[in-house]
Amino acid sequence: MAVLDLAALHERVCSELGSDVVVRDREPYARDDGAEGPFLPGLVVRPRERAEVAPLVRLCHAFGVPLSPRGAGTGTVGGCLADHGGVVLDLGGLRSIVDIDERSMLAIVEPGVLTAELHRAVEARGLFYPPDPASLKICSVGGNVATNAGGPRACKYGVTGNFVLGLDVVDGTGVSHEVGHRSIKGVTGYNLAGLLVGSEGTLGVLTRCVLRLVPRPPFAVTLLASFADEAAACDAVHRCLTGGVAPAALELADRTCTELLARSGTLAVELPPGARTLLWVELDGDGAGLDRALLRAADLCREAGALAVAQATDPATRDALWDVRRALSHTLRAHWPKKISEDVAVPLARLPDLAAAARDIGARHRVDVASFGHAGDGNLHVNFLYDPKASSDIGERVDRCVADLFAATIALGGTLSGEHGIGLSKRPYMPLEQPPELRALQLALKRAWDPQNLLNPGKVFPPS
Amino acid sequence: MAVLDLAALHERVCSELGSDVVVRDREPYARDDGAEGPFLPGLVVRPRERAEVAPLVRLCHAFGVPLSPRGAGTGTVGGCLADHGGVVLDLGGLRSIVDIDERSMLAIVEPGVLTAELHRAVEARGLFYPPDPASLKICSVGGNVATNAGGPRACKYGVTGNFVLGLDVVDGTGVSHEVGHRSIKGVTGYNLAGLLVGSEGTLGVLTRCVLRLVPRPPFAVTLLASFADEAAACDAVHRCLTGGVAPAALELADRTCTELLARSGTLAVELPPGARTLLWVELDGDGAGLDRALLRAADLCREAGALAVAQATDPATRDALWDVRRALSHTLRAHWPKKISEDVAVPLARLPDLAAAARDIGARHRVDVASFGHAGDGNLHVNFLYDPKASSDIGERVDRCVADLFAATIALGGTLSGEHGIGLSKRPYMPLEQPPELRALQLALKRAWDPQNLLNPGKVFPPS
Structure with a gap:
């Protein structure tokens, strides 16, 4: 890559947009919420109003300096990082609800x-x-x-x-x-x-x-069903999806997660003995219809073998149950020094196979694995959990877990990412899912938008 | 455009794919269900299996002959017509439900x-x-x-x-x-x-x-509400959309349509005196919830001023009501020698303004106008109806109606087409909605897919 003339760009940004848009402390921009980086950007610009964005991009274009847009930096695949050493464009200052x-x-x-x-x-x-x-x-x-x-x-x-x-x-x-x-x-x-x-x-x-x-749906209720294994929970997912209750959410937590939550005492409900998989079922709608859907969904879970079905109808208990679900990623982080989190998705019918494959892969490479996520969409967060100091080859074994997980996902008719994106982290695996012609087509589309390849260059698609 | 070597292409198609794929009678391919054409294609190819498509496109690419894919030919904007004189690729033979x-x-x-x-x-x-x-x-x-x-x-x-x-x-x-x-x-x-x-x-x-x-929703019911005017019906649309009944469909018919249907005797229900706008409300779901939604939706319509609300719960009456709605386009055709049909869409709040604008435009240019369609999506089929022999300037007046309708739609924050597409018919109006830079960007995207500009060339975007 050519040497970037950041000093000249910096000067022009200050003269055209004012020095206020330049963020002095670049350190917080070197990482996102994933494992990539640190990549210290050469320059961080934070526009105060949206009219400042186009002039900034024009300056980058004139100087041939790459730029990476950044939202709140909560991504997990390095998508907003300036591994190219150029500009990070922080859009966090454009925070108006216009209408x-x-x-x-x-x-x-x-x-x-x-x-x-x-x-x-x-x-x-x-x-x-x-x-x-x-x-x-x-x-x-x-x-x-x-x-x-x-x-x-x-x-x-x-x-x-x-x-x-x-x-x-x-x-x-x-x-x-x-x-x-x-x-x-x-x-x-x-x-x-x-x-x-x-x-x-x-x-x-x-x-x-x-x-x-x-x-806005006037009311919502939450069920937490516990099962002996993932297969039973996946059967409940299928029954809820097709059983006329129109679930707003169907979220699964596997054995590792369930045991951790049972021990943590953070769950608002008591789990029955033998509970090794959890399923959150959210229902929303109007009053009378919701009461009926609640009974029906609980029945559907029991038909699939639920050991217990807890109901939460008051907002406080519901929030508590959902806070636990939303905190799962952080809960895992608190128990293992390092966590590699994937978000593979498969056709709904293959969800039990994916959950089983994740477990087998962890066992094969002797790496702890915990899966949770959006079962109703066939989209599972598979987490490989480890202590980097535990053994000399642990990094290598985790890499093999990730590669095996992606291969298993593709073999199940699935896709590398359901919602996190590809960014830097999953870029090396793109050839597993998309052949060279398809990637070339997408890079041609990118050239139509960005002929100089300055917008987040190198993200998503592996260098050929 | 260069002279197309169709004879040589024809020969190669026959030798590579067999002469069976070439359709002898090209006449039916010269039109779709709209007003464009006739454009007799130079060659019509109808693959028997999907593996034949890529070789055919490769041949067109090698010979530099444009081709227009065609489905069932029911489009209304000329999108599948070979105005370029090249190949029509009839996909109607690929009719397998694979899985x-x-x-x-x-x-x-x-x-x-x-x-x-x-x-x-x-x-x-x-x-x-x-x-x-x-x-x-x-x-x-x-x-x-x-x-x-x-x-x-x-x-x-x-x-x-x-x-x-x-x-x-x-x-x-x-x-x-x-x-x-x-x-x-x-x-x-x-x-x-x-x-x-x-x-x-x-x-x-x-x-x-x-x-x-x-x-599949287990049950569905249909309401037909009649109103004194479009404003009241649009108010019912808003109430139904936000009133907790989750309508599957909200379809409106304006005064011209309503009077025609009242006279035709095809409606399965009797209309009250003064009924000048109709609203079909479709609800679906399970039994008990549906009964409640039915009562509620009828109330919402009455709150908006409905003169009468008829309910159809048995499949035969429901089908009859919907057949009338679906046949509206043909009903209009049966009463006027010619019909120009648009499918503009506006933000929901502007639907009453759009309906009023359509009526005003017809009155201004002395052209009959009838509007009906997808009120719940803000998407209205505005039809200009006329007899081409009625007066020497009728064609010109209809053209002015169309141009005024598009201008009014854009002024209301709307878009030229909600579901029919642009094809040939609306291409001249694209500059009203999209500036040159945006059209240039889209043509650059097309080049990435189709560097020789052979796939349906000239459709959607006006020649610059």
């Missing part, structure tokens, strides 16, 4: 708005923005769009992309575009908003998002 | 499968494929994907694109790609399936579709 149009059921927000902020704002108006990644209190809408983030409620409502109607975006040459529409439906020209969703900052920089909202 | 995977809740089908065939096949297994364009008995899944077709049930379930998980596609150089995934979620690489949906045959030729299915 909530109740009658049109849409919200217009800047990319730095936190997901939970948006939830609160629209729910106060009787509306609902379903996407709920576990990091919802600290992640941003822009990052959610860039990764097409999911979350438990994707089971009923769909992922972030299902709620993106339009996007304002700056391409790699610094030209601003408004893509998509503000109507619910729209097929005028190509589905550019759909293409940008999940493109991990490689095609354009988001400056505004037009999001579809739905009516 | 219905009940446990994974997905179907794999060839593009020529009729939408209604797919409905029947999956419903027999207790599953449901929601997209239901009015032409569902004669249109094909491939065409639905190419236009991102909607239909009444899009109100609750979303459009075709919401059900496309993966696509097998042949690009403009004849290379086959499998894009997307078979899991519910997947963010590995760019959302190419999402980009292909609605691309009107300009980026690739579909050879197989992986479609998500949902559980």
